Amino acid sequence: MSRSLLRLRGLLRKEALQIRRDPSSILLALVMPVVLLFLFGYGVSLDAENIPLAIVLQDDSQTGRDLASRFQLSRYFRVSRVTSLAEADELMRRHVVDGIVHLDSDFSGRLAQGNAPVQLLLSGVDSNRARLIQGYVQGVVGSWATQRADRGEPVARSRIQVRQRVWFNEAVRSTNFLVPGLLTLIMTLIGVLLTALVIAREWERGTMEAILATPLRARELLLGKVVPYYLLGLAGLALSVVLGTTVFDVPFRGSFGALFILSSLFLFASLGLGLFISAATRVQFIAAQLSLIGGFLPAFFLSGLLFDLESTPRFVQVVSYAVPARHFVAISHTLFLAGDVPGVLVPGGLILLGMATFFLLMARRRLGLRLDA
């Protein structure tokens, strides 16, 4: 074995032992993804279900009851039947219900004339939720009307016929959107947060000074840090993909080869950033702060992981292009929901390659073999 390989082996073995004995790195790499996945997969949902809804049925006809029962059968709603609008108003004010569906006493009569209004009152506290409820209510009323029409019964001809067709995320489940985005967050945590601590830790404990006094090369030092955390990041990724596709039933339509190559590039960019922060600050506390501000927060807010970047101001969009996570979120969404689309993957991959090279070179520059750089 050459001297250089011997040194690298020594560093890798040391790092592996340290990772194994440090519960926090295992926690961050393997437990954190599971927690995040379950949190986002179950707890955080951009969909609404079991929406509390009050139905004021003043028309006690067969037709009115038929429509009301449609709401009761829907999994999106949890219906309270009340008899007066005032009663419903009270429920809404107390936040017991988020919406009121009001069928007037002459509903069935006007339905026959082709002019029967269904009044919908919504709590607009959460505007997104209000829009969702509106959509669901229209859906329920629409499908009820269509069925009636099919049976040749008179219906109110709606002026706008909503025909929707959803692509990619046919089920319109936000989980399908969130889980691929979460991969980005998980790899950022491992790549930036974990590595930001490891070099700074060696400076603080004085071990860096001791190993620098051996004939160690800077590239060996860098490789000795990159390789273990790259592998740890891949493990976190694999775990997330398996959980996402099995437990959360997220489709995966791309190829694993593309996923491996592109996520490797993303990991290298994150590792480079983390190691650069760590080597530049030499203090764990500051490194942790910087990696949160420079790595984690942008990956959360500027990546399109949770929020649609198209609707943000132009300036924010421009800034977001400098965030590696933004490119990987786009790649990940494509791989999971659309497939290997070269038009997205190739440019994204090239950008990540550039970023990985840039950050690793920066880290390499900062990892001098002297204390005064």
Place this chain on the structure above:
Amino acid sequence: MSVTAALDDRRHASVPIRGTDVAKRFSERGKAVVDALRGISLEVGRGEVVGLVGPDGAGKTTLIRCIAGLLRPSAGTISVLGLDAVRDTLAVRSRIGYMPQKFGLYQDLTVQENLDLYADLQGVPVAERPARYARLMKMTNLAPFTRRLAGRLSGGMKQKLGLSCALIKSPELLLLDEPTVGVDPVSRRELWQIVGELVSQDQIGVLVSTAYLDEAERCDRVLVMFDGQVVDRGSPVSFRERLVGHVDQVHCDDQRIARRIHSRACDLSLVADATIRSGRVRIVRATADAAARRTLADTFGVALEPAAPTFEDAFMHMADARRASNEDPGHHPVVGGSASHPVDAGRVVVRVRDLLKRFGDFEAVSGVSFDVCAGEVFGLLGPNGAGKSTTFRMLCGLLAVSGGEVRVAGHDLRKTSARARARLGYMAQQFSLYSQLSVQENLDFFGRAYGLTGRRLRDRVRWAFEHFGLGQRRNAPAGTLPGGYKQRLAMAAAMLHEPDLLFLDEPTSGVDPLARREFWQRINDFAEGGVTVIVTTHFMEEAEYCDRMLIMAHGRPLALGTPAEIRALARDDVHADPSIEDAFVALAEGRARPIDVTAASGDHA
């Protein structure tokens, strides 16, 4: 090339260190320019141990780092084993062993794993390793502990493991940066033995910096550094010879008289240094003339007898001469006159019985019993990890006891009111003042925290400025103060409310010899004023300044008594006049029978 030139070259190539006019300037943006090294020339030959001594901030560590190629000198050249330390850094590093101050060990790796790592990094061939490991482990007695995590080793064992890692590839030059700080005396002696053997067997060169001036005596040559310069150099013997006729000692039977003479001697300008060693006051005079000697004898009304000078005397003499010539702002004469407390001698202030502290299964402290009387200076001594600080924290009520009894002024501090605590002053081991606040703001804050207000607060803060020489720096942020000043400020904060009982946890740890002396003078001064002082330290010679002490090791009491009683334990044919350190070593090695510490109670006066 002529034959002589070639020979000359080879001779040069074999010189472990040759530095010429080495300078190092740190100039960071937004910070003051610091000249850490100024025009240093040095040479370390094969088979030679060269010591670097000097106060903190003199540039010892910077110099060693420059030689290891860890820092790039701003000017001058350093040749290591014939190679340029800057140009051929990697080649140099493959032939030297370097042990930094914190030993450079991975705490979460075992002894064996640390050795393997450094063997890999130094490229030790795998086939040669078993023999090499065996030799190192035998030398350091670490063989039974190869599977233990480095973080679980005692200070002395860590130091030896650090040394083993530095020696993993039979270096031709060994650089040791303060290798013995915080390590027990037995381990310190062992380290010097190991180094001595290596030098005589392998003819390697050794450069070692040290804060222990007695260790300098073990070097072949010593470089004395002040302010980034080598101000003097020579063999320890040559340093000692210069001081012949400067050193006297005074025999005192009573510890208190010794302390009083010592305290007064420190204030005299014709005295360069005064210490208490083995119960005697040693006085180093600035000049060798006999008239000064007579003056001293008359002043104290005691007989002075000449004593053999040590390297430490020579160092302190040099430091004093520098102070006199350039009014070194780092020193401030200790002004006496602290508020006098009525002393009720013999009254037991602190009573400890069968103290026990468990952390999980681990007994950090057990079987500790002692009393401290009013106006006493009581020392808790022992190496790092002996359980001193744990005992100390239980005394202050900062840590719950697992068993036994602790009464301070008749109270259990964990249950008693804030009013009882207000009679205590506490100085923590780490600098625990607010770095961003100025000296004055810190004092104001701590004064108010102890309930001082208005006129009284102003008076006490003014007292602190005068007494601790902090007045000129009142507006400086505490974090920017030099080490010695931080220590003074911390002590001033603990004394603001005029406590009767002062707890000092390792007040002299990481402080250079000059500041340490000044510190003990203050403690002495407070004790004279009637304050009871409980102090922990790992410097054995500091025990001489205590009235009584408890020596601890591995969480258990080894001996309790006055300095004279402790020293007497180690008196035998070899050690006719043992020091406290000799006594500790004898106790630790089981040569001396410990004083029955469990029987000790408040029966002393």
